[in-house]
Amino acid sequence: MRFYLIGAGVINRTHAEAINKIEGEQDIVIKVADPNPAALAAFAELFPNAITFTDAKEMLSEEPKEDDIVIVGTPPFTHFPLSKLGLESGRHTLCEKPLVMNREEAEALLEIAKANNRLLGCCSVRFLDVPKTEEVKSILNSGDLGEVYKISFVFRGQRGRPGVEWQPQSRWFLDKSKAAGGIVMDWGPYDFTILNDLLQPESIEVAAAWTAKPETEIDPTDVVYDIEGAVGAMLKYQQANGKSVWVQYERASCTHGEPYFTVEIEGTKGAVKWSPYFETDQVLVKSDKNGEVITKEQTIAYPGPIGYMDHPVHFFYKKVKGQESPAIVNEQAVFNFSVLDSIYESAKNEQPVVLRRK
Numbered sequence: 176m177r178f179y180l181i182g183a184g185v186i187n188r189t190h191a192e193a194i195n196k197i198e199g200e201q202d203i204v205i206k207v208a209d210p211n212p213a214a215l216a217a218f219a220e221l222f223p224n225a226i227t228f229t230d231a232k233e234m235l236s237e238e239p240k241e242d243d244i245v246i247v248g249t250p251p252f253t254h255f256p257l258s259k260l261g262l263e264s265g266r267h268t269l270c271e272k273p274l275v276m277n278r279e280e281a282e283a284l285l286e287i288a289k290a291n292n293r294l295l296g297c298c299s300v301r302f303l304d305v306p307k308t309e310e311v312k313s314i315l316n317s318g319d320l321g322e323v324y325k326i327s328f329v330f331r332g333q334r335g336r337p338g339v340e341w342q343p344q345s346r347w348f349l350d351k352s353k354a355a356g357g358i359v360m361d362w363g364p365y366d367f368t369i370l371n372d373l374l375q376p377e378s379i380e381v382a383a384a385w386t387a388k389p390e391t392e393i394d395p396t397d398v399v400y401d402i403e404g405a406v407g408a409m410l411k412y413q414q415a416n417g418k419s420v421w422v423q424y425e426r427a428s429c430t431h432g433e434p435y436f437t438v439e440i441e442g443t444k445g446a447v448k449w450s451p452y453f454e455t456d457q458v459l460v461k462s463d464k465n466g467e468v469i470t471k472e473q474t475i476a477y478p479g480p481i482g483y484m485d486h487p488v489h490f491f492y493k494k495v496k497g498q499e500s501p502a503i504v505n506e507q508a509v510f511n512f513s514v515l516d517s518i519y520e521s522a523k524n525e526q527p528v529v530l531r532r533k
């Protein structure tokens with residue numbers, strides 16, 4: 176089994192670790208391409224068996240095999256050309272989040288995947304198939320919450336900007352022409368993959384949205400820094416059963432306001448609150464008994480040794496092998512990405528944007 180990693184930076188080192196945790200596969204070969212010699216050398220030190228290249232095209236020039244996998248772990252502005260290269264080399268291609276720069280690129284990449292009869296996957300699945308969120312899904316689907324009418328999905332951090340406070344060596348995160356955007360493109364891929372998995376919408380209307388760039392005294396001035404640090408949106412999720420649910424969404428990697436998070440689903444008979452990420456493993460269900468609020472509390476920890484960071488590779492590997500898998504590929508990957516682009520479009524034009532699942 177051959178894995179072709181494009182990019183030898185932070186995330187593809189994590190993907191290489193995930194590949195090494197795949198069980199029951201004989202003779203796993205890792206090849207990696209990066210034009211930056213320092214990145215390639217650091218990768219080779221961690222994974223001495225990896226075969227290194229300075230050019231991705233050269234790495235992919237050999238004859239493809241049916242289950243070859245390409246993993247694109249480079250900055251977003253390269254995701255389209257490098258995923259295209261992977262797919263057109265005849266290989267299934269798993270791309271980092273955000274999938275691409277905009278909806279046009281996403282649609283074009285889907286066509287290329289179909290024309291080459293290969294799977295296009297996105298790493299935004301990192302937080303799917305997590306036991307606490309699976310429990311929330313089963314509560315949601317049980318009908319115990321009554322008619323579900325609203326979800327709050329709010330994560331506000333005061334100083335957590337990639338390229339500034341987090342991974343300051345990767346300055347490309349700050350440049351919209353390289354990163355596709357700020358907090359919307361950084362955490363939005365995970366947020367909307369989770370929401371879309373829970374609600375399975377037929378269509379999504381971004382009814383209204385805003386973005387902002389809160390300033391600090393350490394804002395970089397020596398590089399392009401034009402991405403948003405805060406976003407808000409109201410989205411209407413239309414489900415297959417004809418019912419709709421409002422999603423109140425907010426994210427900040429930089430704010431002068433209070434830091435807090437709330438992820439809560441509210442229905443006419445009850446509400447469930449949890450974090451799909453790291454903050455807590457508690458799942459709190461509130462309902463009514465004789466006019467009093469009652470709370471049921473569970474703690475559902477994540478079992479080891481396969482972690483969130485292993486998910487994209489493990490899910491995609493299973494999908495390629497024809498096994499049951501939470502991997503998100505092709506049309507659904509493009510739909511999930513399109514929500515992010517639609518938030519920008521709605522914020523820019525101050526108009527609603529409607530997206531329909533194909």
Ligand SMILES: NC(=O)c1ccc[n+]([C@@H]2O[C@H](COP(=O)([O-])OP(=O)(O)OC[C@H]3O[C@@H](n4cnc5c(N)ncnc54)[C@H](O)[C@@H]3O)[C@@H](O)[C@H]2O)c1
Nearest residue numbers: 182183184185186208209211214248249250251271272345
């Ligand atoms: N760092 C994280 O914690 C993290 C987590 C999840 C997802 N991601 C995503 O992973 C992607 C990469 O982020 P990163 O943190 O690894 O960045 P990074 O800056 O650490 O590494 C990117 C690497 O890509 C290489 N590269 C650029 N163009 C290339 C090309 N044409 N061919 C081959 N290599 C090329 C660069 O030389 C660099 O080594 C981004 O989309 C990011 O959103 C990162």
